[in-house]
Amino acid sequence: MDILQFEFMQNAIAAGLLTAVICGIMGSLVVVNRIVFLSGGIAHAAYGGIGLAFYFKWPVMLGTMGFSLAASMLMAAVTLKARHRADTIIGVIWALGMAFGIIMVDLTPGYNVDLMSYLFGSILTVPRTDLLIMAGMGVFITGLTAVYYKEILAVSYDEEFARIRGVPVTRIYFGLIAMLGLTVVMVIQVVGLIMVIALMTIPPFIMEKYAKSLAGMMVGAAILGAVFTICGLWLSYRFDLTSGAAIIMVAGMGFLASLLLEQLTSTTRNKRLKKGQTDGTGTGTAPTSLSDAREG
Amino acid sequence: MLSDVNFTIREKDFIAVIGPNGGGKSTLLKLVLGLIKPDRGKIRVMGGAPGKFSPAIGYVPQNVHINEKFPITALDVVLMGCLDPGRNRPRISKEQEREAAMEILDRLNMAGHVHKRIGEMSGGQRQRVFIARSLMTHPRLLLLDEPTASIDTKGQTDFYKLLKTLNRDVAIMVVSHDLVIVSQHVKNVACVNKGLHYHSHEALTGDMLETMYSCSVEDVCRAHVIARGMPKNARTGKEA
Structure with missing residues (x-):
């Protein structure tokens, strides 16, 4: 396996595995709570943060994170308050965030960012620092999910019952969406916002039919996501394809x-x-x- | 929606709540559960505000078909009954919780389905799982919302037999549309239609059923019919 000798490949594989774990956990929660559309909204609206960060010359990661957190909290509030039109409003925030980002990039003097790299990511050029941040996020998300597993499970499966038992349903929900906002930003940097959605939905969807528990679904989805990512990376190396798209194609084949x-x-x-x-x-x-x- | 409601659920009572749609049955349940607060007046559950002693009330939801594809086994749904973020009850170990859950499932004839996924069960089986979940905290009162909506007639009789057994240890309040089957099993009836009319057991006699049957044209609104058609002495009833 000579491809493993390259440092960029080692980084890409590490990034892919970390992404798979984070997406396995958060993706399972997204699928069982039926908030795929909301996560799509966060992922696209986050582009506004990228534009903002470029315009004001902020660190991209921080700017995007702040913007995405704000957008996700707004969406969470909307889904709780205006339940019946939540999808419409999320759609609007989705488009607005993206348009805002594009215009901000337009207004940035002498700067031309490649939109494609944010759509499909650039897993082959992940720097070490991003890897460390992702590893930290992975530990943070796994830990939080483990500590609040019972509560999250109850809220996801039967919100009414959780409420009756005094579980702080609203707080858990906002926490979940905030975690989602952070995840999305973290993963966009690496695999692009389209692949975030693919990796967050496809492996959990496949595992849901076979898992006996939410935790089992998370573990299975993480493993499946890792397999898809590694296969996609290998194909992209072997046939000189765009890595993000190759990974999505493999996941799509798995789905079919x-x-x-x-x-x-x-x-x-x-x-x-x-x-x-x-x-x-x-x-x-x-x-x-x-x-x-x-x-x- | 509801006004002038005044009644008491005694220990080991078996009370049916009937009434037309939009009459306030669900509101009454939500009040007792502490999910909504009354504009005026007071509700006391074991002497405290509702919600404070929530483990003392077991709640079985109306819709047993929620999240059928959710990856969760019967046992895990039942274990959810141990949720107690307010730490109202003494802690017990995971093994003890498991044992208790198995015991309750066994009592409900569900021992063979413990590790089945919730989506692989029939409506009736799923309902038993939800009842088992509500029993995990050894409640003093069991609230069931339209429990027989998804069960066939034979299953309904079995179901009320089961409730009767459970009633030996716990008070039961069941919301139902089906007065015929309810009247054969429960001790008292509360007719809810904006207000609440309480009928103690003595009122649940042939008279009442006759009134009900003869008015089958207004079937959709049975409770209203009864509440109106009841003889005066029965309507005021004996308040417990």
């Missing part, structure tokens, strides 16, 4: 394969059920399973 697999298993299960009924052998299990299927 999981759908196909699900289709196949459900067809064979139905066939077996039918056979059991006509044989009269499956009388014990078939009716209950059928009623299950009907109710589900």
